[in-house]
Amino acid sequence: MNALAARGIAKSFGGRKALDGVTFAIDYGELVGLIGPNGSGKTTLLNILSGHLVPDAGEILLDGKPMHGMTPVRAAHSGILRMFQLTRVFRRMSALDNLVTAGCALGLEFGAAQARARELVEELRLEHVATLDAGNLSGGQQKLLEFGCCFMVPPKIALLDEPFAAVHPTMKEIMAEFIRRRHAAGQTVLVVSHDMPVIVELCRSAICMNAGVVLAAGETREVLANHQVIEAYLGGEAA
């Protein structure tokens, strides 16, 4: 049984097939990188996994059980939490309140949520901006904050969409370190990224997509050595 699995997921927008039979599985405690060129369907896949889009065909299994009629709210309560590529923090609430809200929404008591929020603020090095409105934080700090919101209640699986894009190297390191620590403690994570060095360093296994299909999946180094993958990235006759 896998933590999260997808079977034959298909999704079209108008006449264009964004996903064309995507199948993969993520084991408990795995840290998997999802890579692929722009437009390969990574974000569409994430949107389906988190209930923001309904697939045209196929099914998603969480803990081996199929999830039907999934909405973002249901996904969150079943333990699938995601981080967006374009940050979605609550801009006119303080950073701490953002975290407390995320905790309460998943059933933490007020006091417990506050204590947990303070821990995370410290771990993500956001202490000095914790009482500022989230909208006044820098782009990187907002990413860290949203990242923290996904871990207020440890999810069954965290879906991270481009957490490292356009983030200061220091913050990138804070985030990578955080992911590494959680992974060591058994957290299951799917991380979408264009940042190959980070993926190679962080994720033992990877899934590569192109044009709505999975090109290769398995050990990261093998996936990256796959000639189809190289072709997809270099566009055409290479390899």
Next chain:
Amino acid sequence: MTRSSQQRLRDELVASLALMAAVAAVPLAVTNDYWLGVLIVSMYFVFLAGGWNLLAGYAGQFSLAPATFAMLGAYGTGLLAYHWQVPAWASIPAGILAAALIGMTLGRIVMRLRGPYLALTTLSFAEIMRIVIGNSYDFTRGDLGLSVPALTNNRLVWYYVFVATVVLMQLALYALLRSRAGLYLMAIRDDEIGAASRGINTAFWKTAAFTLSTALAGLAGVLYAHFSSLVSPELGLILQTGLVICMVFIGGIASLVGPVFGAFLVYLASEALREAGGVQLIVFALLVILIARFFREGLWGLARRLLERPAP
């Protein structure tokens, strides 16, 4: 909610209670029935502004129907008393309940609409209700208005009933906003998709905000009906909703005290400008534009900024 935001909310509550204490002391100096009446009507608007602020300021849903729900509450108690001689102790809660139930139903229907679509749908609802009530002569007496039993003609009694009810509303809103419900509403306002992804049941909380907001409007309506002993479709004029929105923006949206302050300021000013005829709304509209452009947080935000300025 963290300490700093709790502190801010508490400051707003204290400021609004101080304002109401000052209002409560007014009859010591002013015994003129006319001006007491003006202040009572201002407090009618405090309920409307407070309810609209909960919906628009905290939950981010722009309804254009607060005055309509006051009208519905007023007709609720009025019709029960007029047709079936229902005593006030029963018809008053029934009126509030009617407004809240209609609000909940409308809330469920418009919940999926956003921004301008929500505003336009509530606007059409507002006009439809006003026209239906205005034209149902046999049942509502239409534009002639409906007379409602006045529970007492003592202005001072009414004055303190309104003051006490405003204080209760402020305490209730404070308790609501410092609970997790307050956090959820603000999260939905700031980013609805984000809120749902964190596991907040946005449909439920938006409907709840809509229902509470219309219940407060209904409360305003029933109190006004028995105070003025006359209700008419004019209560639901879009102009009245315009006034409510001006009050909230001028006083300071998304604060506990702003709408209270704004309601007194705008209604007293509109009384003072009555002589000048139709210029009131022009003046308020200009003020709203200036405030929206220069100080988004209204007069309360401006006051807070001045108070919080670090000492030199």
